[in-house]
Amino acid sequence: MERDDRKQSTSGPKRYERARGGPARAISELMPEVGRTAFRRFGFVQSSVVSRWPEIVGPRHARVCTPESIRFPPGEKSEGILQLVVVPAHAPIIQHVIPEIVERVNRFFGYNAVAKVKIRQGEVKAPPASKPPTAAPSLKPVPLELGESLRDIGDPELRAVLESLARSIGARNNQKEQ
Secondary structure (H helix, E strand, C coil): CCCCCCCCCCCCCCCCCCCCCCCCCCHHHHHHHHHHHHHHHCCCCCCHHHHCHHHHHCHHHHCCEEEEEEECCCCCCCCEEEEEEECHHHHHHHHHCHHHHHHHHHHHHCCCCEEEEEEEECCCCCCCCCCCCCCCCCCCCCCHHHHHHHCCCCCHHHHHHHHHHHHHHHHHHHHHHC
8 A cells, every 4th residue: 555645735825714712602692593594494584573473464364374575586685575375274264365465564664565475285383372461460559540430441450551650750759758
């Protein structure tokens, strides 16, 4: 067997190599970049369309349809085709609300990003359930002048927020008087 004793040339330009190590980074710092690359590869300019889909179309439609991709004409970032995956039983209903979905997606983008929608029937993974607020309502009395007017509000969540606001305003006014 012959041995090749030639030395490899190291006189050429060295490729810049990043120093290894450094401070530890949270995975949450790395994920947006990884996710952005994956979403762009599969046709999404903004990954937030997927992550905020229930906000865009509402929880009722988000349970039965999900965005798969947005395909734009070459060199364009508008007038795209939104590909939706829809539960087969709900496809006719979603077909009727497509104009509303297009309007909501375009409102989310802020311009006419989507012009058409294509539907593909398939399995849709349900969006994660929203967690109810964990903060317990305060037992402090509402200032008397606001208490009566807040009792007429039917939405308990709105009433709790307004009561909290009234308490903080009342507390601030009491601090100023002292």
